[in-house]
Amino acid sequence: xxxxxxxxxxxxxxxxxxxxxxxxxxxxxxxxxxxxxxxxxxxxxxxxxxxxxxxxxxxxxxxxxxxxxxxxxxxxxxxxxxxxxxxxxxxxxxxxxxxxxxxxxxxxxxxxxxxxxxxxxxxxxxxxxxxxxxxxxxxxxxxx
Ligand SMILES: Cc1cc2nc3c(=O)[nH]c(=O)nc-3n(C[C@H](O)[C@H](O)[C@H](O)COP(=O)(O)O)c2cc1C
Numbered sequence: 001x002x003x004x005x006x007x008x009x010x011x012x013x014x015x016x017x018x019x020x021x022x023x024x025x026x027x028x029x030x031x032x033x034x035x036x037x038x039x040x041x042x043x044x045x046x047x048x049x050x051x052x053x054x055x056x057x058x059x060x061x062x063x064x065x066x067x068x069x070x071x072x073x074x075x076x077x078x079x080x081x082x083x084x085x086x087x088x089x090x091x092x093x094x095x096x097x098x099x100x101x102x103x104x105x106x107x108x109x110x111x112x113x114x115x116x117x118x119x120x121x122x123x124x125x126x127x128x129x130x131x132x133x134x135x136x137x138x139x140x141x142x143x144x
Contacts, residue, residue: 006047007058008070010034013090013126014058017135023142024056029073036062041069049077054084057107061091061099066106074107080116087111088122088138100125 005024008031009015018026030045031038049055059070066074066089087107091100100123108118122138125131 002052003054003056004047004049004052005056005058006049006073007056008060008067008073009058010036010060010062010067014060014088017088017090017124017139018058020135021056021139021142025052029069031069034069036067039068041072043069043073043076046073046076049080049083052083054086055080056086056088057111058088058090059103059107061089061093061103064099064102066103071106071110074110074114077114080111080114083116085111085116085118086120086122086141087118088124090124090126092126094125094127 003024004027005018005021006027007014007018008029027047029043032042032044059067087104089100089103093099104121104123111118120141124134
């Protein structure tokens with residue numbers, strides 16, 4: 001079964017984790033311009049979900065919410081019916097209520113609106129001492 005991680009990463013943290021998950025095909029969402037202040041970014045690379053039954057969607061938190069590029073990408077998807085989706089976000093601030101949890105919820109809501117089923121959700125605090133454990137625990141979920 002083909003498995004994919006579809007992700008956005010502006011400064012490389014999210015991508016760094018994606019690169020450690022080699023059993024998934026890594027597909028990057030690429031905007032024309034990476035400036036996070038652009039309210040309606042043009043996406044030049046918009047990965048296809050067709051053909052993947054298991055998809056992880058990953059994004060950084062920007063301004064206490066989902067990075068606009070990833071929001072726009074998720075909202076553009078047609079149908080996720082029959083696919084299992086997991087989500088992870090990376091963020092900087094020390095508390096999950098400073099964006100991590102609400103961003104996961106925001107992604108879940110969009111995915112469910114496309115008939116997708118969300119399974120695992122992980123919020124990774126980049127500045128936490130527990131960061132590495134959090135990442136290895138998440139990756140361990142995918143070891144057969
Ligand atoms: C424009 C911008 C806004 C951000 N806003 C938040 C925020 O609201 N909460 C937070 O915890 N981290 C915030 N961060 C930090 C990033 O979420 C964090 O560094 C993340 O790991 C970056 O992922 P990336 O390297 O894959 O882009 C922000 C970063 C940027 C560039």
